[in-house]
Amino acid sequence: MKIAKTLSILGIAVAGISLAGCRAGGENQGLEFAPQMYHSVAYEPLTQVMDSETKGNLISTREDGKGEFFNSNINNPHNMNMREPVANTVPRNKQGYLPHRYKAFEIEEAAAVKNPVKLSDEVLDEGKRLYGLYCTPCHGTGGAGDGKVGDIIGGVANLTGGAYTGLSEGHIYHVITKGKGRMGAHGSQITPENRWKIVHYVKQDLQGGQNADNAVAAVVDQDVTQVETPAN
Numbered sequence: 001m002k003i004a005k006t007l008s009i010l011g012i013a014v015a016g017i018s019l020a021g022c023r024a025g026g027e028n029q030g031l032e033f034a035p036q037m038y039h040s041v042a043y044e045p046l047t048q049v050m051d052s053e054t055k056g057n058l059i060s061t062r063e064d065g066k067g068e069f070f071n072s073n074i075n076n077p078h079n080m081n082m083r084e085p086v087a088n089t090v091p092r093n094k095q096g097y098l099p100h101r102y103k104a105f106e107i108e109e110a111a112a113v114k115n116p117v118k119l120s121d122e123v124l125d126e127g128k129r130l131y132g133l134y135c136t137p138c139h140g141t142g143g144a145g146d147g148k149v150g151d152i153i154g155g156v157a158n159l160t161g162g163a164y165t166g167l168s169e170g171h172i173y174h175v176i177t178k179g180k181g182r183m184g185a186h187g188s189q190i191t192p193e194n195r196w197k198i199v200h201y202v203k204q205d206l207q208g209g210q211n212a213d214n215a216v217a218a219v220v221d222q223d224v225t226q227v228e229t230p231a232n
C-alpha cells in the first residue's frame, strides 16, 4: 500500500514536470524536443547559421564540437552555403538550353532564332497534345482563332490565314514565351523544349508547312547565342 502510494505521487510529479516543459510564451521559448528536427543541419542557404560558438539549450549531439545550430559549409569560401555562379558563365537548364533573353518588344531579333528541336512524328504528336492543352481555348483546335475563350475575349489571331502563315518559327516561339498584345505570356508554364514542339505543330500541321524556316533574312546575323539553344 505504501509503495503504491509513493509510486502514484512520483507519477504525478513526473507528469507535472513534463507538462511544465510544454509551456511556452513571452520570453520563455519552452523546451524543444529533438531540436535538430526543427533547426535543419543541412546546408540551407536561407537559414544559414554562421556562428559556430552558440550552443542550443540542450547538449549538442554534434561530433565536431560546433554550436548546435551551426550549418555553414566550411569547405566553401566565407563558409557560404550557396556558391555564386562562376564569373563569365551562363546557366543552362536541364535540357541544355540557354536563357531566352530577348525582351517582349525585341521580336524581330527573336524571330531569327531557329527551332533547335528536330522535327519528327513524335515531336508533332507531342506538339499537338501541348497545343490542345495551352492554345485551343483561344485559337481553336484548327487554329482559326475560334476557341471558346477566344469567342469571349475576341481579336484572337487566326493562325491558319493571312500574314500569320508567314511568321517564322522564332517569332511564334517568342510570342508563346513573352505574349503579344492581348495574348498573355506562356513562358512560365511551358518548358522551352515544349514551346518549340508547339511551334513545329503550328507550322507543320496548322499552317501546312508554309515558310517553316523563313527566319527574317535581315536579322540572321544577329547574335543568337544568347537565346535558348541546346548545348549540343
Ligand code: HEC
Pocket: 131, 134, 135, 136, 137, 138, 139, 149, 150, 154, 155, 156, 157, 159, 164, 167, 171, 172, 175, 176, 180, 181, 182, 183, 184, 186, 198, 202
Ligand atoms: C487567352 C487566349 C490565348 C491563348 C491561350 C493563346 N493565345 Fe495566341 N493569341 C491570342 C490573341 C488575343 C492574339 C492576338 C494578339 C494581338 O495581336 O493583340 C494571339 C496571337 C497569337 C499569334 C500571332 C502573333 C503575332 O505576331 O501577331 C500566335 C503565333 C499565337 N497567338 C500563338 C499561340 C500559341 C502557340 C498558343 C499556345 C501556346 C497561344 N497562342 C495561346 C490569344 C491567345
